[in-house]
Amino acid sequence: MKERYDVVIIGGGIAGVSAALTxxxxxxxxxxxxxxxxxxxxxxxxxxxxxxxxxxxxxxxICALLDRQLEESGAELIRGRALxxxxxxxxxxxxxxxxxxxxxxxxxxxxxxxxxxYPGEGEYLGRGVSYCATCDGMLYRxxxxxxxxxxxxxxxxxxxxxxxxxxxxxxxKALRYEIRGGLKANTVVxxxxxxxxxxxxxxxxxxxxxxxxxxxxxxxxxxxxxRQMRTNVPGVFAAGDCTGKPYQLAKAAGEGNVAALSACxxxxxxxxxx
Ligand SMILES: Cc1cc2nc3c(=O)[nH]c(=O)nc-3n(C[C@H](O)[C@H](O)[C@H](O)COP(=O)(O)OP(=O)(O)OC[C@H]3O[C@@H](n4cnc5c(N)ncnc54)[C@H](O)[C@@H]3O)c2cc1C
Numbered sequence: 001m002k003e004r005y006d007v008v009i010i011g012g013g014i015a016g017v018s019a020a021l022t023x024x025x026x027x028x029x030x031x032x033x034x035x036x037x038x039x040x041x042x043x044x045x046x047x048x049x050x051x052x053x054x055x056x057x058x059x060x061x062i063c064a065l066l067d068r069q070l071e072e073s074g075a076e077l078i079r080g081r082a083l084x085x086x087x088x089x090x091x092x093x094x095x096x097x098x099x100x101x102x103x104x105x106x107x108x109x110x111x112x113x114x115x116x117x118y119p120g121e122g123e124y125l126g127r128g129v130s131y132c133a134t135c136d137g138m139l140y141r142x143x144x145x146x147x148x149x150x151x152x153x154x155x156x157x158x159x160x161x162x163x164x165x166x167x168x169x170x171x172x173k174a175l176r177y178e179i180r181g182g183l184k185a186n187t188v189v190x191x192x193x194x195x196x197x198x199x200x201x202x203x204x205x206x207x208x209x210x211x212x213x214x215x216x217x218x219x220x221x222x223x224x225x226x227r228q229m230r231t232n233v234p235g236v237f238a239a240g241d242c243t244g245k246p247y248q249l250a251k252a253a254g255e256g257n258v259a260a261l262s263a264c265x266x267x268x269x270x271x272x273x274x
Contacts, residue, residue: 001078001099005031007263008094008103009075010082010212013040014249015240016109017066018256019263020075023107026264030075031103033082033096037063039205041111041241042249051249062249081153081205082110083131085213085236090270092235098134104270105263108213108223108231108238109256112247113206118148120179121202122211128185129200131207133157140199141165146188148177149203157203169195209242220244229259237263 007023009016012034023030037043045059054062070077083095091102121129130136133147134157142165147158150172158168171177174190179200181187188195210218217224217232222244229237237259240252 001031001096001101002029002076004102005029005076006103006267007031007105007107007260008033008082008085008092008101009107009109010034010085010094011040011109011111011240011242012037012066012070012077013042013109013111013240013252014062014066015111015242015252015256015259016107017070018253019107019109019239019260020070021073022257022260023264024073024075026260028264028267030073031078031101032070032075033078033080033094035081035205036079037067041247042066048249081131081207082212083135083207084211087214087233087235090235095132095135097132104235104267106213106236107229107256107259107263108209108236108242109240109252109259110206110209110212110242112221112241113208117208117211118177118179118202120181120185124179124181124185124200125211127183128181128198129179129202131202133160133201133203136199136201137161137164137166143167143198144169144196145199145201146171146190146195146197147201147203148188148190149201151203151205153205154203157201161201169197209238227258228262229255230262235263235266237266 006028042059080096144167146169148171178189223238239255239259
């Protein structure tokens with residue numbers, strides 16, 4: 001990862017790749033932060049027959065083409081999960097795991113987050129709840145933490161926390177979780193059981209977009225944008241399923257293109273103002 005890019009795109013599905021190709025065509029340095037393509041909606045589609053120019057192809061086949069096109073575009077692919085986008089002056093800081101980069105504009109192309117926040121997750125985020133073991137683990141050395149998540153990354157993070165001296169409660173199977181506490185989180189309810197903890201690490205594939213960018217307008221299942229795919233946060237654009245229905249490839253690709261053109265225009269205008 002470099003220290004700085006013109007544009008950082010979060011999500012490497014069709015919306016994110018479409019945005020990246022246009023940003024590169026406009027000469028902008030571009031990074032795409034993306035989970036593996038297996039996590040995209042497209043990967044799960046058996047046969048796509050309504051995308052112009054493709055008679056019929058499986059989601060996996062189109063994902064492989066997108067990965068290749070992204071690789072050849074000159075955009076940098078950063079494999080991982082973006083954890084936060086923080087406005088810093090007139091720019092943005094993007095955290096990916098324990099790494100960090102700056103950019104002038106951000107395009108959210110994170111698809112749909114089907115997982116809802118657990119009760120207490122949003123309230124205690126940053127106050128005993130964390131999404132990143134490598135970033136915050138040291139704060140809990142010698143203490144008891146819960147790791148909630150059933151994927152490979154959750155298991156890896158639990159191993160890491162144990163290796164630095166935490167007592168780790170691995171929570172993979174409960175039907176419901178709730179985080180409770182006072183000023184800080186101190187209890188996890190997993191199913192019917194209550195556990196006293198000093199910290200909670202929640203490791204899902206995605207981070208809810210409303211938690212990713214503070215103050216982002218979200219309504220009716222999507223990030224609110226105008227027709228230029230601008231969100232209410234200047235410099236932050238959004239495209240694809242994360243902006244709401246219809247959940248369709250052609251709409252996602254089109255919005256990715258418009259979001260990229262708007263992001264490039266935003267950066268050019270900022271340059272002129274200098
Ligand atoms: C079974 C199925 C069949 C479908 N069939 C059709 C069809 O026939 N025709 C059609 O037009 N559409 C179809 N769709 C819908 C289509 O697949 C979606 O509309 C399209 O893939 C949306 O693209 P996207 O780029 O917005 O999101 P996605 O493809 O979901 O990509 C978003 C990516 O961003 C990643 N991401 C999210 N958060 C982060 C983060 N914090 N950090 C890093 N990466 C992150 C996700 O893991 C994911 O890989 C189908 C969908 C499904 C599930």
